[in-house]
Amino acid sequence: MSKLNESKADLILHPIRMRIIQSLVGGARRTTQQISEFMTDIPQATMYRHLNKLHKAKLIEVIEHKQVRGTMEKVYVLAEHGAEISIKDMEKMTSEEHMELFMKFIANLIGDYGRYLQQEQFDLVKDGVSYRQVELHLSDEEYLQLLQGLREQMMQHVGNEPSDVRRRRLIATIVIPETKHSTNLVDTGEMND
Secondary structure, eight states, X not given: OOHHHHHHHHHHHSHHHHHHHXXXXXXXXXXXXXXXXXXXXXXXXXXXXHHHHHHHTTSEEEEEEEEETTEEEEEEEEOTTTTOOOHHHHHHSOHHHHHHHHXXXXXXXXXXXXXXXXXXXXXXXHHTOXXXXXXXXXXHHHHHHHHHHHHHHHHTTTTOXXXXXXXXXXXXXXXXXXXXXXXXXXOOSOOOO
């Protein structure tokens, strides 16, 4: 993997930076203070450090400066394609590099779930906590229709601001197709000892 690709993947998949990026999805424009309100567990100095890394890598942009209580606050937005690893970059990666990215993604999910369970009180049923695995047999066309429908449903809510009745709900998708079977193998029905 080239240094640029490795850097972008590592930047996106770092747990704190991923949460910053998520706070800017859907065209949100936020100051450091507003981003910090979503991530009260992150010290301010740490927040600034990660914002600077994302900004230097051009994954987020400063679109204006606001005067807030005597200081100038930067207003950040997600850069176009800032949270994406391109198909071209993905095609260049080895299977080991793909596995490394996947493990970082899973580690982020484990971290989010761990933070949820560390609350003094939680109610999995009331809070709508869910993790399921569903096996579907779909043609390529049926799969693309399903994916498009899910995206459309989620995009209707991407710009929602948190409120007394709205809380952040992390929805992650992982799609793993079955492995392709070689047509050269012939099943003779015999078992080897």
